[in-house]
């Protein structure tokens with residue numbers, strides 16, 4: 001093909017002209033740092049890195065971390081310091097706590113995030129970014145040997161003039177967001193447990209108590225403020241960089257670091273709910289009730305539910321978390337559930353703040369963890385089969401110290417799927433024609449690293465069996481929920497070929513050198529699962 005034809009074609013696609021505005025072909029990291037007021041030649045540790053890649057990761061990161069320390073002394077913590085252990089000790093899973101970054105950097109504003117990304121580019125030192133730190137596997141939000149950017153201190157929550165939009169820094173978790181908005185009688189569509197971060201949650205989807213009313217969190221974003229790979233700070237909305245806006249709603253950490261989440265506010269009325277727990281003799285009725293509530297979402301969108309199947313001291317139990325976004329103890333939609341005899345029921349009136357604190361207690365820190373989801377059609381017979389199969393297979397991990405396998409069912413209802421077309425749609429690739437969708441995930445914790453392989457192999461073999469059956473009865477949906485995905489899964493591929501290709505072309509436009517793919521290698525990249533395990 002003639003060069004001009006090629007360039008013309010790219011230009012017609014909007015790739016060439018726009019891309020060069022974001023990051024020109026002759027982009028110069030050193031001068032981009034100068035534009036941010038950072039003169040590399042004045043920083044002792046960085047002088048020798050001017051334009052050169054370090055020969056070892058250790059040297060690269062020593063230089064990058066020294067550079068950050070020179071610029072932002074009190075915001076950088078090296079190994080064996082209190083700031084460092086505060087960071088490593090406060091992840092949800094042990095797998096993430098074990099990661100040893102070269103240094104931890106706590107930016108206080110967006111331009112400092114730009115500087116960190118550019119110093120990574122200058123030196124070749126890898127980085128990772130952490131909001132709430134709830135992603136469970138190694139390297140997802142902390143960089144082994146690299147720079148771990150901790151958003152902790154970018155924790156503002158402010159309202160615009162008419163209070164329709166809350167501007168939320170990525171250092172917030174949902175407790176801090178809801179607590180800041182509660183005095184105004186407001187909330188946002190956000191997480192259901194207090195310590196989940198805003199950062200990862202919104203970029204992967206975000207299932208809320210309010211999702212039948214408003215959709216997932218990613219479908220309630222007015223705009224994002226994003227640090228592109230060039231350090232440029234972009235405001236990204238339906239009308240500005242709309243392609244990137246689409247990509248960020250499901251695309252995870254592949255496109256930039258988000259320094260502000262501007263989320264539409266919603267009213268925060270008093271709620272009612274809790275966990276109603278049933279014995280195995282009622283499982284069939286529980287699944288029937290679950291399916292009915294999911295199918296009845298449009299009759300009453302105030303209801304939200306998930307059902308967890310587990311075994312406690314040898315007794316099989318189903319625990320249904322039934323939440324209502326009004327203070328009503330006996331809404332029609334939950335009557336069927338409430339007619340099934342229960343061994344316990346914790347339902348009570350709660351504010352949203354109280355609700356997320358209450359749910360937090362079910363999810364202790366400092367354990368080895370895996371979350372691992374699949375998706376199928378909402379099909380009652382299939383759900384019953386999966387439940388039976390789960391209980392028939394958990395003996396495979398009997399004897400693993402501290403193991404607590406759970407399988408959880410949630411519905412992606414027709415209402416939620418409809419809301420996914422708001423604001424030009426999102427990247428998740430979920431089609432209303434395939435709905436409602438049954439999202440199932442295994443969640444388990446255990447104690448010893450020596451058992452990791454055994455646990456992963458169990459979950460893998462369980463899902464292999466379930467997926468084979470789902471395909472044979474025609475209910476399989478290739479969608480993988482990123483926020484629950486294990487390191488062996490590839491959620492981007494699960495969004496479908498067309499969406500994957502679109503995400504890749506958007507990444508090429510905003511990050512032509514693939515900085516967010518290679519220098520930030522953790523979590524779910526555009527090409528393939530983080531770990532390709534053999535079991």
Ligand SMILES: Cc1cc2nc3c(=O)[nH]c(=O)nc-3n(C[C@H](O)[C@H](O)[C@H](O)COP(=O)(O)OP(=O)(O)OC[C@H]3O[C@@H](n4cnc5c(N)ncnc54)[C@H](O)[C@@H]3O)c2cc1C
Nearest residue numbers: 131132133134135141170192197199200201207258363523
């Ligand atoms: C106990 C528990 C309860 C949960 N409850 C729910 C629930 O109710 N609904 C639901 O949908 N999900 C839920 N999840 C899943 C949750 O959404 C994911 O774990 C999510 O990734 C958490 O986000 P985080 O910011 O805490 O994680 P982090 O580990 O900090 O981040 C996850 C990924 O996002 C990236 N990231 C974080 N911030 C930014 C940013 N500002 N810019 C760019 N990339 C960023 C990180 O680099 C990392 O790769 C729950 C998980 C747990 C463990």
Ligand SMILES: *[C@@H]1O[C@H](CO)[C@@H](O)[C@H](O)[C@H]1NC(C)=O
Nearest residue numbers: 027028029030031032034051
């Ligand atoms: C990049 O910019 C710096 C600072 O402006 C300059 O000294 C250097 O020569 C530039 N490098 C290239 C390859 O143009």
Ligand SMILES: *[C@@H]1O[C@H](CO)[C@@H](O)[C@H](O)[C@H]1NC(C)=O
Nearest residue numbers: 077081082083084085086087
């Ligand atoms: C570590 O965390 C504690 C408790 O949150 C805090 O008081 C302390 O200042 C932190 N130390 C550093 C060095 O960040």
Ligand SMILES: *[C@@H]1O[C@H](CO)[C@@H](O)[C@H](O)[C@H]1NC(C)=O
Nearest residue numbers: 291292293295296332333336
């Ligand atoms: C709605 O729920 C009722 C019982 O609670 C049930 O009889 C009905 O079938 C449900 N509707 C759908 C569409 O599932």
Ligand SMILES: *[C@@H]1O[C@H](CO)[C@@H](O)[C@H](O)[C@H]1NC(C)=O
Nearest residue numbers: 277311312313314315317344
């Ligand atoms: C399970 O058994 C242990 C040990 O006997 C006991 O301490 C614990 O309270 C039991 N848990 C429940 C939920 O009954």
